[in-house]
Amino acid sequence: MTTNKRNMKILLYAIIWIILTIISPKLGLFILLTILAYQIYLYIYFNSIKFTSIKDSIKKYTNNSNELNHHIQELKCSYINVKSYDYGSSILQDTSKYNLKRREWSNELKNNQVHNCSSTVCKNANSQPFKYLCKYFNLKTDEETLSNFENVLNDFAAAEQGKKLLQAEREIIINSIKNDIPVLIYTLSKERLIKELGFETIDLSDLYFPVYTFQYVSAGGNSSARCDIKLDVENLDKFVNYLSGIVKFRNSIQGQRDLMTSKLREQIKVRDSYTCKSCNISTHIEKNLLLEIDHIVPLSKGGITSESNLQTLCWRCNRSKGAKIL
Ligand SMILES: [Zn+2]
Structure with a gap:
């Protein structure tokens, strides 16, 4: 997504530059040469001995920061270990004629967390998400599932907190060398600077949260509805409470946890x-x-x-x- 945004930005600049060049070719050439000169300046600076020594001086911190970054990525994988039971695999093919193929079906092939259902189930899932989640995605409402989801919640919460702490820590490290970096580079090319210092990119997206989808498509394909249940930290908190309610009810002696x-x-x-x-x-x-x-x-x-x-x-x-x- 970030690369997409960056490409859009580059495209926008390119269009502005072309328009300027058409209006005044001299100005266009001047801008082009300035950008080129700046890029050469960046290249020389980042390969200079001075920059290398700055980079070395904070090496301990960059390594530490990258290690935490890896750890956060691992925490995000927590859910994959819990993912419901293995029911075996099979291949579902949409053999309809091309024009009659339904987009929604291919969604299901790509993502096994989509449940195709009637419009009633879709609506009900919206009003009682957890009940329908367990029922239609075969999550057993037992102590084991509860423990698994507690673990996932614990890891996801740490990952979310870790992202914020990691950013704050990087800011402190970069700030500590701010005075040694040319102002021009610090203000104009901070992202590049961070990369050249050896920091790996922090993935700030929350796409790792599992999403369960109830999807209704009418036989003709004209009418459809969907209900997404996203298990982010807040929802997981509620889900754990929900599961616990059921487990406790069934087993009130062991419920003292x-x-x-x-x-x-x-x-x-x-x-x-x-x-x-x-x-x-x-x-x-x-x-x-x-x-x-x-x-x-x-x-x-x-x-x-x-x-x-x-x-x-x-x-x-x-x-x-x-x-x-x-
Ligand atoms: Zn310790």
Whole structure:
């Protein structure tokens, strides 16, 4: 999406330049030469010894920043591990004549989280999203699903928070060398500067949130409706509450457990005074430190979500713990 935007920008500039060139060829040539000279200046500067030494001086921070960026990307994959059961695979082909093919069908082929249904189901899904989500996408309303979605929620919340902290931290690092960078480059080519310093791009989109779609298309294809259920952090919070309501109702003795909601995560961080229980680093020392909530005994080993089984870990310690268990 960003590349698209950038291409549009370049196209717009090109059009403006062509118009200017038609009006005044001299001005057009002047602009072209200026841009060319600036590009050469950039090339020389970024390959200079001075810039290389600035780059080296913050290397520790850029590496750290990139590592956190990778970690956030991993957190976003959390949901893929939970994705519903494997029902086997098959190929569905739309064998209609070309003119009668329905676009909506090919959507389904690409994305298995689309459910084709009647208009009534589509409408009802809109008013009771979670109920219909479980029913039509075969999510069992049991303790295991609840735990899985708690995990996803925990990881997604950390990823969202991590993105903000990472940006803030980068800003601090770049600000610290601001005076060593030529003003022209700092103001005009900041994006390029960030890249040349060795920072990897942060993916800020929220496209990783799973979306479940109910889709109704009439037989003739003229009438259609759709209902999208996006499991972002806010909705996941509600979904976990919803699942817990059902599970507790069925099994009220074992129902004595906490829920991994945003509220509880914050509560645990406050209890541990924003300090990693493993390496003792805290947000008092590292302002933009990403703290995560860890199950001391993992859910997969029978641990439950309860205050006594939860602890605050910094993202580095949580990551290495995860690697050990796997
Ligand atoms: Zn730690």
